[in-house]
Amino acid sequence: MAIDTSVRPQTDTGRRTADFQSTTLDAKVPAGPIEDRWDTHRFNMKLVNPANKRKYTIIMVGSGLAGGSAAASLAELGYNVKCFCYQDSPRRAHSIAAQGGINAAKNYRNDGDSIYRLFYDTVKGGDFRSREANVYRLSQISVNIIDQCVAQGVPFAREYGGMLDNRSFGGAQVSRTFYARGQTGQQLLLGAYQALERQIGLGTVKMYPRTEMLDLVVVDGKAQGIVTRDMVTGKVESHAGDAVVLATGGYGNVFYLSTNAKGCNVTASWRAHRRGALFANPCYTQIHPTCIPVSGEHQSKLTLMSESLRNDGRIWVPVRKGDTRSPDQIPEGERDYYLERKYPSFGNLVPRDVASRNAKDVCDDGRGVGPGGLGVYLDFGDAIKRLGAKVVRDRYGNLFDMYERITGENPYEVPMRIYPAIHYTMGGLWVDYNLQSTIPGLYVIGEANFSDHGANRLGASALMQGLADGYFVLPYTIGDYLATLGPTKVTTAHSAFAEVEAAVNERTRQLLSINGQRTVDSFHRELGHIMWDYCGMARNDAGLKQALNRIPELRAEFWENVKVPGDGAELNQSLEKAGRVADFLELGELMCLDALHRTESCGGHFREESQTPEGEALRDDEHFAYVAAWQWNGVDRPPTLHREPLNFEYVHLTQRSYK
Amino acid sequence: MNLTLHVWRQKNAATKGAFVKYDARDISPDMSFLEMLDVINEELILQGQQPVAFDHDCREGICGTCGLMINGIAHGPERATTTCQLHMRHFKDGDTIYIEPWRAQAFPVIKDLVVDRSAFDRIIQAGGFVSVSTGSAPEANAMPVPKVSADQAMDAAACIGCGACVAACPNASAMLFTGAKIAHLGRLPQGQPERYERVVNMVEVMDKEGFGGCTNIGECSSACPKEISMDVIAWMNRDLLRATVAKGKQGSK
Ligand SMILES: Cc1cc2nc3c(=O)[nH]c(=O)nc-3n(C[C@H](O)[C@H](O)[C@H](O)COP(=O)(O)OP(=O)(O)OC[C@H]3O[C@@H](n4cnc5c(N)ncnc54)[C@H](O)[C@@H]3O)c2cc1C
Ligand code: FES
Numbered sequence: 081m082a083i084d085t086s087v088r089p090q091t092d093t094g095r096r097t098a099d100f101q102s103t104t105l106d107a108k109v110p111a112g113p114i115e116d117r118w119d120t121h122r123f124n125m126k127l128v129n130p131a132n133k134r135k136y137t138i139i140m141v142g143s144g145l146a147g148g149s150a151a152a153s154l155a156e157l158g159y160n161v162k163c164f165c166y167q168d169s170p171r172r173a174h175s176i177a178a179q180g181g182i183n184a185a186k187n188y189r190n191d192g193d194s195i196y197r198l199f200y201d202t203v204k205g206g207d208f209r210s211r212e213a214n215v216y217r218l219s220q221i222s223v224n225i226i227d228q229c230v231a232q233g234v235p236f237a238r239e240y241g242g243m244l245d246n247r248s249f250g251g252a253q254v255s256r257t258f259y260a261r262g263q264t265g266q267q268l269l270l271g272a273y274q275a276l277e278r279q280i281g282l283g284t285v286k287m288y289p290r291t292e293m294l295d296l297v298v299v300d301g302k303a304q305g306i307v308t309r310d311m312v313t314g315k316v317e318s319h320a321g322d323a324v325v326l327a328t329g330g331y332g333n334v335f336y337l338s339t340n341a342k343g344c345n346v347t348a349s350w351r352a353h354r355r356g357a358l359f360a361n362p363c364y365t366q367i368h369p370t371c372i373p374v375s376g377e378h379q380s381k382l383t384l385m386s387e388s389l390r391n392d393g394r395i396w397v398p399v400r401k402g403d404t405r406s407p408d409q410i411p412e413g414e415r416d417y418y419l420e421r422k423y424p425s426f427g428n429l430v431p432r433d434v435a436s437r438n439a440k441d442v443c444d445d446g447r448g449v450g451p452g453g454l455g456v457y458l459d460f461g462d463a464i465k466r467l468g469a470k471v472v473r474d475r476y477g478n479l480f481d482m483y484e485r486i487t488g489e490n491p492y493e494v495p496m497r498i499y500p501a502i503h504y505t506m507g508g509l510w511v512d513y514n515l516q517s518t519i520p521g522l523y524v525i526g527e528a529n530f531s532d533h534g535a536n537r538l539g540a541s542a543l544m545q546g547l548a549d550g551y552f553v554l555p556y557t558i559g560d561y562l563a564t565l566g567p568t569k570v571t572t573a574h575s576a577f578a579e580v581e582a583a584v585n586e587r588t589r590q591l592l593s594i595n596g597q598r599t600v601d602s603f604h605r606e607l608g609h610i611m612w613d614y615c616g617m618a619r620n621d622a623g624l625k626q627a628l629n630r631i632p633e634l635r636a637e638f639w640e641n642v643k644v645p646g647d648g649a650e651l652n653q654s655l656e657k658a659g660r661v662a663d664f665l666e667l668g669e670l671m672c673l674d675a676l677h678r679t680e681s682c683g684g685h686f687r688e689e690s691q692t693p694e695g696e697a698l699r700d701d702e703h704f705a706y707v708a709a710w711q712w713n714g715v716d717r718p719p720t721l722h723r724e725p726l727n728f729e730y731v732h733l734t735q736r737s738y739k
Numbered sequence: 740m741n742l743t744l745h746v747w748r749q750k751n752a753a754t755k756g757a758f759v760k761y762d763a764r765d766i767s768p769d770m771s772f773l774e775m776l777d778v779i780n781e782e783l784i785l786q787g788q789q790p791v792a793f794d795h796d797c798r799e800g801i802c803g804t805c806g807l808m809i810n811g812i813a814h815g816p817e818r819a820t821t822t823c824q825l826h827m828r829h830f831k832d833g834d835t836i837y838i839e840p841w842r843a844q845a846f847p848v849i850k851d852l853v854v855d856r857s858a859f860d861r862i863i864q865a866g867g868f869v870s871v872s873t874g875s876a877p878e879a880n881a882m883p884v885p886k887v888s889a890d891q892a893m894d895a896a897a898c899i900g901c902g903a904c905v906a907a908c909p910n911a912s913a914m915l916f917t918g919a920k921i922a923h924l925g926r927l928p929q930g931q932p933e934r935y936e937r938v939v940n941m942v943e944v945m946d947k948e949g950f951g952g953c954t955n956i957g958e959c960s961s962a963c964p965k966e967i968s969m970d971v972i973a974w975m976n977r978d979l980l981r982a983t984v985a986k987g988k989q990g991s992k
Contacts, residue, residue, distance in 0.1 A: 153873040168794065169860050171900055172802040188880065224876075231876035233869045233929045235893040242883025261893060266801055270896065274868035281864035289857070312849055341796040375769040380777055381798045485820065488769070488828050551873045599784045601777070646789050650751065651850045653792055654784060 126563035133158030144173030146526025147327030148272035149550030178265025206534020250539025303522035336608025360530035363675035364506035369435035371501035436500035514557035525549035535683025596641030740832035768828035803899030907962035910951030918971035935982035
């Protein structure tokens with residue numbers, strides 16, 4: 081694939097819209113009927129001779145659902161695996177926090193589910209911005225994931241007869257979601273973690289916890305290794321391998337406040353992007369409607385509550401602006417149940433993006449409740465009257481407890497306050513059907529790739545995708561690459577490693593030597609505000625341009641005025657954060673640029689200029705039915721846009737409607 | 740509110756540590772305990788001092804990364820609550836708070852409040868899994884699992900591996916942690932083939948890592964943010980006994 085490296089002169093529009101002589105990306109999707117493609121492809125791929133597998137070293141960065149499952153599976157096949165994570169144990173990756181469940185087309189309920197239906201729902205739910213062949217494969221594999229996890233001892237919820245239980249999730253019309261209480265992510269991750277620990281014990285995986293990847297090493301156009309920093313001793317080290325896999329999760333923390341863990345970052349992906357991997361659809365972010373609102377400037381992260389709460393809770397705000405009465409003093413006639421009013425058939429159960437945007441609208445209108453007017457009520461008063469407190473407690477007791485623990489308010493007596501929060505990033509490094517990025521030998525799996533969710537991810541499909549990639553896709557496709565190439569001769573003695581190490585050391589030295597007046601967190605917070613205000617739930621031309629002016633200024637200030645105490649040769653949490661925020665300051669700009677160029681609304685990306693007369697998102701398939709994959713050309717130089725056209729042969733393009 | 744903190748500071752594993760006093764001013768009752776430490780750290784950084792190092796990640800009580808001794812209690816005074824989910828409204832204006840790392844021989848201090856819990860991973864490596872390689876699994880519903888067993892397995896599997904049980908135990912025993920994994924897998928049909936081998940191997944590593952024995956004090960379970968019951972320790976001991984008896988019989992043949 082030819083990549084255009086030409087840089088256009090920096091005229092104002094050229095710099096902003098960055099629509100250059102872009103190339104068309106080849107996703108290497110196999111031909112034939114969609115049901116047969118993965119099978120045919122598996123047969124056509126080369127195999128590595130079992131006796132030779134141990135001659136190959138695979139570098140796995142990340143040990144969440146995607147990385148943990150992939151590292152274990154590759155080691156079982158006989159490869160040498162080196163696995164890295166920034167936490168003190170692979171069991172703590174942020175996959176652990178997923179609550180709701182995991183989808184699979186088992187059709188155990190006999191309610192009409194099928195591989196095709198899961199495929200159809202996912203393509204449509206993604207607002208027609210994903211690749212059909214990948215989504216079909218994902219749906220096919222979904223059933224194997226459940227088998228694998230059950231065999232590992234994942235304690236999924238069961239019915240009295242001993243069979244697996246299912247529930248309907250995120251507005252799906254069939255019950256295809258498997259769950260383990262409110263801790264599905266935890267249990268799936270522990271399954272993968274245990275499989276991984278088994279391999280570590282057998283010596284086939286070498287695990288490097290508290291070790292952060294700070295750069296990628298590319299030799300003769302191929303990914304051949306990484307440079308890491310030991311977060312305890314500060315030692316910067318090189319690791320060489322035959323292929324590198326990034327399974328480093330999402331970048332929602334660019335907004336500072338999100339439901340992600342504090343350590344979630346874009347560094348591994350961003351460093352790979354800077355070394356040539358294209359970054360796809362960076363502006364597609366998902367905002368979850370039922371999170372606990374911000375309580376003050378000290379807020380460090382946001383907590384999500386399962387959206388099942390919307391099944392019985394009613395969402396409202398006062399009719400009158402600036403109404404500061406306590407909720408029980410506001411009579412029925414002075415409450416606006418705005419979702420029920422605007423969407424009579426779906427009511428409080430409209431999809432995530434619609435619910436989130438409407439909450440923002442009423443708050444922007446001055447009718448929000450709680451601190452700063454950034455909240456709406458989620459009221460269980462009627463549900464308690466109708467069902468009794470006991471039923472409500474049985475259904476939502478743990479969520480009510482969690483809410484009370486955080487806010488100090490009792491939701492059985494006072495309506496909950498909720499507000500949307502950044503939750504998931506659909507964008508990520510561009511990968512082809514084999515999950516290979518535009519750098520040969522660099523694979524990207526899990527939330528880190530741009531993958532299968534298009535412009536909007538359906539509930540319970542991220543866990544499915546991470547495990548599909550890790551257990552069942554990557555182990556095949558990476559074998560094809562390795563078998564074609566043969567074992568590498570490149571070691572860390574190659575000069576490329578010394579060069580990258582020197583660059584990493586220089587960056588650390590720089591961060592430590594600025595010794596300015598502002599902390600890393602203060603920069604991160606400010607970036608978060610810019611992103612949330614201008615590239616959050618609703619975006620428009622003027623706002624995005626403003627953000628595109630402010631981010632480079634903030635980035636310049638960061639490199640002149642940040643204060644990072646301590647030194648590099650020790651555990652230094654400020655230094656870790658500084659490196660991550662420096663990368664977010666570059667990513668944020670790309671996100672805004674991507675959002676600016678996509679003048680349509682789709683999924684999680686709502687452009688105010690592109691809406692129906694009723695104020696709903698309006699897609700522009702004629703101009704935007706493509707994946708936007710951006711090429712890095714240097715800081716302060718416009719990136720080049722490459723396109724992967726999306727063809728919908730099976731699921732026909734339709735506009736979503738929830739009226 | 741205003742508080743007086745005594746925070747354990749220790750440069751690294753090789754250096755001796757000590758408490759250092761800090762004043763925490765204008766703390767909002769809505770802050771979490773870790774957000775209160777964030778405030779202290781921002782001030783320290785601006786004064787050119789090193790911030791207090793502490794472990795944390797999800798800040799929602801599920802990853803098991805955080806963990807502090809707060810006035811001598813693992814994860815502080817609230818029941819079933821991790822440090823990251825503890826809020827300042829449970830303290831009073833003028834309170835004095837002592838903050839220390841987990842204390843256990845098997846959890847050496849790395850820096851300030853950060854300890855090394857990798858011994859837990861090594862216990863899991865010894866047998867805390869079902870040996871089923873990817874691809875070899877049978878159809879998920881081929882083997883029914885009674886709902887009660889699945890629920891009890893889940894109760895034990897809820898462990899977040901934070902180490903509060905070890906920190907709270909006067910013997911620094913890891914039996915609640917180890918027992919939880921043994922009971923989780925032992926309650927399920929999938930865990931049966933390796934059941935007795937698992938308990939022997941895991942307990943052996945647990946002892947080798949330097950964790951103490953269990954004398955039925957129960958501090959582990961009351962400190963546990965997931966309220967794992969002491970039953971898992973009884974379960975583990977029973978399995979261990981059966982395993983040794985079976986082994987003894989084999990040996991005498
Ligand atoms: C609160 C919450 C609830 C959710 N609920 C659901 C749900 O119910 N159903 C669903 O399907 N999805 C859900 N999701 C989404 C889903 O959990 C995630 O998308 C998914 O788990 C991501 O898995 P991953 O393996 O790609 O990344 P992660 O689990 O985030 O793992 C990333 C790994 O990369 C490592 N890493 C990162 N950067 C570096 C670096 N520079 N160097 C070394 N290592 C690095 C980390 O240490 C970690 O091991 C939820 C997400 C959140 C936040
Ligand atoms: S930080 Fe994850 S449990 Fe406290």
